[in-house]
Amino acid sequence: MANRFYFGARALVRPLVKLFWNPRFTGLENIPREGGFIIASNHLANIDSFILPVALPRQIRFVAKDTLWMQKGLRGHILRWFFDAVGSVPVDRDALSSGKGALQAGLEILRQGSGFAIYPEGTRSKDGLLHPGKQGAAWLAVESGCPVIPVGLKGTQHLLTRRGLRERGIVTVRVGAPIHLEGIDPSLSKGVRRRMLNAQIMDEIQKLSGQRRAGAKTTAS
Numbered sequence: 453m454a455n456r457f458y459f460g461a462r463a464l465v466r467p468l469v470k471l472f473w474n475p476r477f478t479g480l481e482n483i484p485r486e487g488g489f490i491i492a493s494n495h496l497a498n499i500d501s502f503i504l505p506v507a508l509p510r511q512i513r514f515v516a517k518d519t520l521w522m523q524k525g526l527r528g529h530i531l532r533w534f535f536d537a538v539g540s541v542p543v544d545r546d547a548l549s550s551g552k553g554a555l556q557a558g559l560e561i562l563r564q565g566s567g568f569a570i571y572p573e574g575t576r577s578k579d580g581l582l583h584p585g586k587q588g589a590a591w592l593a594v595e596s597g598c599p600v601i602p603v604g605l606k607g608t609q610h611l612l613t614r615r616g617l618r619e620r621g622i623v624t625v626r627v628g629a630p631i632h633l634e635g636i637d638p639s640l641s642k643g644v645r646r647r648m649l650n651a652q653i654m655d656e657i658q659k660l661s662g663q664r665r666a667g668a669k670t671t672a673s
Contacts, residue, residue: 458511473622475624479626489599491603492601515557516535517542517543572588574586574588579666581663584666602657606626
């Protein structure tokens with residue numbers, strides 16, 4: 453049911469997204485045709501979690517607060533049905549804030565051969581800069597053996613304003629080449645491998661997004 457709903461909704465929504473915003477998608481051929489994979493993307497706006505499923509050819513799953521499944525009445529019934537249908541994974545607030553619950557849920561999704569999306573920065577960038585990445589994506593790659601697919605988003609923070617929709621053609625979703633753990637010396641400890649992989653992931657996201665790094669020094673012209 454989840455796949456039918458997911459791709460059915462995507463088939464309906466994608467033409468509307470193209471009509472309103474005309475986003476540019478590149479590198480979609482880098483998404484594996486089968487098996488688990490990790491999407492590691494920069495995060496500029498809440499709408500990123502809507503744009504990514506629209507852009508990518510395979511289903512990706514996110515985690516969400518379990519309280520979204522606990523609403524009462526008709527609204528609660530609709531919310532539970534929707535989140536179950538699109539394959540969202542409920543995680544309690546404490547586990548989600550610590551990151552451990554989200555990673556464990558993501559690992560299970562990857563072991564099922566599905567795609568899991570994560571924002572290494574941990575939260576959206578409010579200043580437009582690329583902030584240091586946490587090691588969640590790297591941890592998932594080390595534990596699952598799945599490739600990491602870096603993604604660079606541009607312009608999503610400008611899509612919605614208080615005055616309504618923004619102009620078309622300002623959004624770009626660039627998908628990079630898969631990053632495989634095999635490229636890092638397996639004799640190194642897991643901690644070292646995670647740090648090296650995380651650095652590589654953030655470097656690729658920066659290249660794809662074109663963002664300036666938070667804390668980077670600027671030189672006078």
